[in-house]
Amino acid sequence: xxxxxxxxxxxxxxxxxxxxxxxxxxxxxxxxxxxxxxxxxxxxxxxxxxxxxxxxxxxxxxxxxxxxxxxxxxxxxxxxxxxxxxxxxxxxxxxxxxxxxxxxxxxxxxxxxxxxxxxxxxxxxxxxxxxxxxxxxxxxxxxxxxxxxxxxxxxxxxxxxxxxxxxxxxxxxxxxxxxxxxxxxxxxxxxxxxxxxxxxxxxxxxxxxxxxxxxxxxxxxxxxxxxxxxxxxxxxxxxxxxxxxxxxxxxxxxxxxxxxxxxxxxxxx
Amino acid sequence: xxxxxxxxxxxxxxxxxxxxxxxxxxxxxxxxxxxxxxxxxxxxxxxxxxxxxxxxxxxxxxxxxxxxxxxxxxxxxxxxxxxxxxxxxxxxxxxxxxxxxxxxxxxxxxxxxxxxxxxxxxxxxxxxxxxxxxxxxxxxxxxxxxxxxxxxxxxxxxxxxxxxxxxxxxxxxxxxxxxxxxxxxxxxxxxxxxxxxxxxxxxxxxxxxxxx
Numbered sequence: 406x407x408x409x410x411x412x413x414x415x416x417x418x419x420x421x422x423x424x425x426x427x428x429x430x431x432x433x434x435x436x437x438x439x440x441x442x443x444x445x446x447x448x449x450x451x452x453x454x455x456x457x458x459x460x461x462x463x464x465x466x467x468x469x470x471x472x473x474x475x476x477x478x479x480x481x482x483x484x485x486x487x488x489x490x491x492x493x494x495x496x497x498x499x500x501x502x503x504x505x506x507x508x509x510x511x512x513x514x515x516x517x518x519x520x521x522x523x524x525x526x527x528x529x530x531x532x533x534x535x536x537x538x539x540x541x542x543x544x545x546x547x548x549x550x551x552x553x554x555x556x557x558x559x560x561x562x563x564x565x566x567x568x569x570x571x572x573x574x575x576x577x578x579x580x581x582x583x584x585x586x587x588x589x590x591x592x593x594x595x596x597x598x599x600x601x602x603x604x605x606x607x608x609x610x611x612x613x614x615x616x617x618x619x620x621x622x623x624x625x626x627x628x629x630x631x632x633x634x635x636x637x638x639x640x641x642x643x644x645x646x647x648x649x650x651x652x653x654x655x656x657x658x659x660x661x662x663x664x665x666x667x668x669x670x671x672x673x674x
Numbered sequence: 675x676x677x678x679x680x681x682x683x684x685x686x687x688x689x690x691x692x693x694x695x696x697x698x699x700x701x702x703x704x705x706x707x708x709x710x711x712x713x714x715x716x717x718x719x720x721x722x723x724x725x726x727x728x729x730x731x732x733x734x735x736x737x738x739x740x741x742x743x744x745x746x747x748x749x750x751x752x753x754x755x756x757x758x759x760x761x762x763x764x765x766x767x768x769x770x771x772x773x774x775x776x777x778x779x780x781x782x783x784x785x786x787x788x789x790x791x792x793x794x795x796x797x798x799x800x801x802x803x804x805x806x807x808x809x810x811x812x813x814x815x816x817x818x819x820x821x822x823x824x825x826x827x828x829x830x831x832x833x834x835x836x837x838x839x840x841x842x843x844x845x846x847x848x849x850x851x852x853x854x855x856x857x858x859x860x861x862x863x864x865x866x867x868x869x870x871x872x873x874x875x876x877x878x879x880x881x882x883x884x885x886x
């Protein structure tokens with residue numbers, strides 16, 4: 406027999422008013438949740454702290470209520486066969502259990518950086534300029550025979566050296582002074598084989614701050630300063646054969662904009 | 675009573691062992707499995723909290739007020755979805771089309787907010803590969819957004835079916851199934867919003883300057 410329009414469910418059906426009530430409750434709970442974190446908005450990220458742990462259970466409970474009323478009323482589970490409820494809850498419970506197990510194996514539920522991250526994570530410094538814009542700087546050569554005195558610094562707090570190119574005669578001792586004139590950034594100056602700046606930087610990130618972010622005993626690294634704090638300088642000396650090299654700052658993330666060429670030219674006789 | 679078929683299709687009285695409509699049962703089984711899918715991604719995000727080695731870190735980039743607005747929109751789209759089903763059962767043809775379209779529109783607004791957010795994050799330096807936060811955040815919210823997008827396409831499809839006059843009390847199951855999917859996507863978002871934004875949105879990285 407053809408069943409006509411009307412009740413398609415065996416029991417019950419929320420009324421229009423109940424649907425509206427559910428919507429109002431969803432709306433209201435979301436507002437309450439927003440108000441709970443209201444005071445933490447607008448705080449500078451440099452000084453902001455993680456959400457206080459006492460708020461977390463309440464936020465989760467409020468969301469569980471929203472979850473529950475949408476399922477029960479909008480998805481009609483309250484009025485439908487228990488089999489649907491059983492099927493859905495089985496999947497939900499399994500997912501929940503697997504999630505808890507995963508958390509139990511690895512961490513617990515804090516957002517505090519764990520040991521490895523505590524030691525190795527680096528602060529994020531927002532770039533002072535758009536990526537991709539490079540400015541031309543004069544390159545510096547020294548005419549003094551027998552040695553080359555070079556000086557290189559940083560463009561303020563931007564992640565850029567103040568020279569994009571250096572040069573020195575082959576076979577002569579190069580005396581290079583690196584000035585970290587920035588106020589907030591740590592930097593180094595590392596001379597590497599041409600084309601290897603990014604690879605060395607990647608390995609340097611693994612080597613960590615105790616190695617000044619430079620992989621130790623690496624053939625690609627020809628000379629380097631230590632990791633310099635803001636305001637520090639260092640003078641290093643090295644001798645090179647002719648060819649083209651690269652210099653780079655290997656502080657994590659700086660290598661994309663802090664680098665240049667180092668030409669070692671045949672000395673004029 | 676095992677064989678009292680719960681179906682709105684007047685014509686079909688197919689045999690079932692549970693008394694429940696096959697398509698509806700399938701949808702609930704699917705939603706149950708989708709819990710596992712999102713559960714895995716959410717658990718991954720939770721495990722990776724605080725583990726990123728480079729920034730940007732959540733508190734530098736997450737915009738709670740903006741996302742609260744898009745959350746409201748998605749919650750209200752569940753209300754309009756329920757109205758669409760109501761209209762279908764009542765045989766209110768204009769209502770069916772209106773509410774289906776309204777639901778799709780609100781879903782599209784939600785996606786619009788998300789596209790804007792993803793773009794803003796990318797410009798501020800958070801990409802899929804930059805750190806664990808980027809990887810877990812984009813994977814989780816990206817897959818949710820994909821679910822919403824598929825839902826919008828489905829809603830529009832139903833809208834065009836409705837315009838041909840083919841949605842009504844006898845075919846209300848089609849709209850009901852759409853509703854189940856849509857509400858599920860909404861409740862997944864409720865979980866994501868709470869964990870990733872309200873709670874996780876304040877997670878910090880190390881503060882400047884780093885000791886040498």
